[in-house]
Amino acid sequence: MSPAADRGDDALREAAFAAMTNAYAPYSEFRVGAALLDKNGRIFAGCNVENVSYGGGICAERGAMMAAVAAGAREFTRVLVATEAAEPTPPCGLCRQFLVEFAPDLEVVSVTARGGEARWTLTDLLPAAFTPALLRRSPAP
Numbered sequence: 001m002s003p004a005a006d007r008g009d010d011a012l013r014e015a016a017f018a019a020m021t022n023a024y025a026p027y028s029e030f031r032v033g034a035a036l037l038d039k040n041g042r043i044f045a046g047c048n049v050e051n052v053s054y055g056g057g058i059c060a061e062r063g064a065m066m067a068a069v070a071a072g073a074r075e076f077t078r079v080l081v082a083t084e085a086a087e088p089t090p091p092c093g094l095c096r097q098f099l100v101e102f103a104p105d106l107e108v109v110s111v112t113a114r115g116g117e118a119r120w121t122l123t124d125l126l127p128a129a130f131t132p133a134l135l136r137r138s139p140a141p
Protein backbone atom coordinates (compact mmCIF):
# COMPACT_ATOMS: atom_id res chain seq x y z
CA MET A 1 0.00 0.00 0.00
CA SER A 2 1.44 3.37 -0.97
CA PRO A 3 1.96 6.13 1.57
CA ALA A 4 -0.91 7.99 -0.08
CA ALA A 5 -3.26 5.07 0.34
CA ASP A 6 -2.21 4.76 3.97
CA ARG A 7 -3.60 8.16 4.73
CA GLY A 8 -7.18 8.00 5.83
CA ASP A 9 -9.80 10.57 5.19
CA ASP A 10 -9.20 12.42 8.46
CA ALA A 11 -6.53 14.73 7.06
CA LEU A 12 -8.60 15.29 3.94
CA ARG A 13 -11.67 16.13 6.01
CA GLU A 14 -9.71 18.58 8.11
CA ALA A 15 -8.29 20.30 5.04
CA ALA A 16 -11.61 20.38 3.21
CA PHE A 17 -13.59 21.81 6.12
CA ALA A 18 -10.86 24.37 6.81
CA ALA A 19 -11.02 25.47 3.18
CA MET A 20 -14.82 25.52 3.32
CA THR A 21 -14.71 28.08 6.11
CA ASN A 22 -12.71 30.32 3.76
CA ALA A 23 -15.12 29.92 0.85
CA TYR A 24 -16.21 33.15 -0.77
CA ALA A 25 -19.87 32.51 -1.47
CA PRO A 26 -21.79 35.72 -0.77
CA TYR A 27 -24.33 35.06 -3.56
CA SER A 28 -25.24 31.38 -3.15
CA GLU A 29 -24.24 31.12 0.52
CA PHE A 30 -23.31 27.54 -0.40
CA ARG A 31 -19.83 27.07 0.98
CA VAL A 32 -17.73 24.20 -0.33
CA GLY A 33 -14.27 22.96 0.52
CA ALA A 34 -12.31 20.32 -1.33
CA ALA A 35 -9.13 18.45 -0.49
CA LEU A 36 -7.28 16.55 -3.18
CA LEU A 37 -4.79 13.80 -2.31
CA ASP A 38 -1.91 13.15 -4.66
CA LYS A 39 -0.07 9.86 -5.08
CA ASN A 40 2.71 11.06 -2.77
CA GLY A 41 0.33 11.84 0.07
CA ARG A 42 0.29 15.57 -0.44
CA ILE A 43 -3.01 17.35 0.14
CA PHE A 44 -4.17 20.37 -1.82
CA ALA A 45 -7.21 22.33 -0.71
CA GLY A 46 -9.60 24.62 -2.48
CA CYS A 47 -12.83 26.46 -1.80
CA ASN A 48 -15.49 27.91 -4.02
CA VAL A 49 -14.87 31.52 -4.97
CA GLU A 50 -17.87 33.33 -6.41
CA ASN A 51 -17.85 36.54 -8.37
CA VAL A 52 -20.30 39.37 -8.89
CA SER A 53 -20.10 38.35 -12.56
CA TYR A 54 -21.63 35.00 -11.67
CA GLY A 55 -20.05 32.98 -14.46
CA GLY A 56 -16.61 33.99 -13.23
CA GLY A 57 -16.89 31.95 -10.07
CA ILE A 58 -15.06 28.66 -9.61
CA CYS A 59 -15.79 25.54 -7.60
CA ALA A 60 -13.76 24.18 -4.72
CA GLU A 61 -12.75 21.05 -6.62
CA ARG A 62 -11.24 22.99 -9.48
CA GLY A 63 -9.58 25.36 -7.03
CA ALA A 64 -7.91 22.43 -5.31
CA MET A 65 -6.78 21.01 -8.64
CA MET A 66 -5.37 24.39 -9.68
CA ALA A 67 -3.32 24.56 -6.46
CA ALA A 68 -2.10 21.01 -6.97
CA VAL A 69 -1.05 21.48 -10.57
CA ALA A 70 0.66 24.75 -9.72
CA ALA A 71 2.69 22.83 -7.12
CA GLY A 72 3.71 20.24 -9.70
CA ALA A 73 1.34 17.43 -8.73
CA ARG A 74 -0.16 15.45 -11.59
CA GLU A 75 -1.41 12.13 -10.18
CA PHE A 76 -4.21 11.91 -7.67
CA THR A 77 -5.99 9.19 -5.77
CA ARG A 78 -8.86 10.84 -3.90
CA VAL A 79 -10.80 14.05 -3.54
CA LEU A 80 -12.95 14.85 -0.54
CA VAL A 81 -15.64 17.49 -0.81
CA ALA A 82 -17.10 19.12 2.30
CA THR A 83 -20.30 21.13 2.52
CA GLU A 84 -22.98 22.23 4.95
CA ALA A 85 -25.69 20.79 2.68
CA ALA A 86 -28.37 18.43 3.93
CA GLU A 87 -27.03 15.63 1.72
CA PRO A 88 -23.52 14.87 0.41
CA THR A 89 -23.04 16.60 -2.92
CA PRO A 90 -21.05 15.18 -5.83
CA PRO A 91 -18.85 17.46 -7.94
CA CYS A 92 -20.66 19.37 -10.68
CA GLY A 93 -20.27 18.38 -14.30
CA LEU A 94 -17.57 20.94 -15.01
CA CYS A 95 -15.52 19.69 -12.10
CA ARG A 96 -15.95 16.06 -13.12
CA GLN A 97 -14.47 16.90 -16.50
CA PHE A 98 -11.69 18.93 -14.90
CA LEU A 99 -10.80 16.10 -12.51
CA VAL A 100 -10.82 13.36 -15.15
CA GLU A 101 -8.04 15.14 -17.04
CA PHE A 102 -5.55 14.08 -14.37
CA ALA A 103 -7.29 11.35 -12.43
CA PRO A 104 -9.69 9.06 -14.31
CA ASP A 105 -9.59 6.55 -11.43
CA LEU A 106 -10.14 9.13 -8.70
CA GLU A 107 -12.09 8.19 -5.58
CA VAL A 108 -14.66 10.88 -4.78
CA VAL A 109 -15.84 11.31 -1.20
CA SER A 110 -18.44 13.85 -0.17
CA VAL A 111 -19.14 14.70 3.43
CA THR A 112 -21.45 17.08 5.22
CA ALA A 113 -20.91 19.07 8.37
CA ARG A 114 -23.58 16.90 10.04
CA GLY A 115 -21.81 13.64 9.31
CA GLY A 116 -23.36 12.60 6.00
CA GLU A 117 -21.06 10.77 3.63
CA ALA A 118 -21.20 9.39 0.10
CA ARG A 119 -18.53 7.74 -2.02
CA TRP A 120 -18.18 7.24 -5.72
CA THR A 121 -15.50 6.70 -8.29
CA LEU A 122 -15.05 9.36 -10.91
CA THR A 123 -15.91 6.71 -13.48
CA ASP A 124 -19.29 6.27 -11.75
CA LEU A 125 -19.90 10.00 -11.96
CA LEU A 126 -18.56 10.53 -15.47
CA PRO A 127 -18.96 7.41 -17.59
CA ALA A 128 -17.72 7.52 -21.17
CA ALA A 129 -15.57 10.51 -20.26
CA PHE A 130 -13.88 12.69 -22.83
CA THR A 131 -10.20 12.12 -21.99
CA PRO A 132 -6.86 13.20 -23.47
CA ALA A 133 -6.45 9.77 -25.10
CA LEU A 134 -9.42 10.57 -27.36
CA LEU A 135 -7.53 13.45 -28.96
CA ARG A 136 -5.17 11.03 -30.68
CA ARG A 137 -5.68 10.94 -34.41
CA SER A 138 -6.05 7.67 -36.21
CA PRO A 139 -2.98 6.64 -38.18
CA ALA A 140 -2.81 7.75 -41.78
CA PRO A 141 -4.17 5.10 -44.20
Ligand SMILES: [Zn+2]
Nearest residue numbers: 059091092095
Ligand atom coordinates in the same frame (compact mmCIF):
# COMPACT_ATOMS: atom_id res chain seq x y z
ZN1 LIG B 1 -17.88 22.22 -9.77
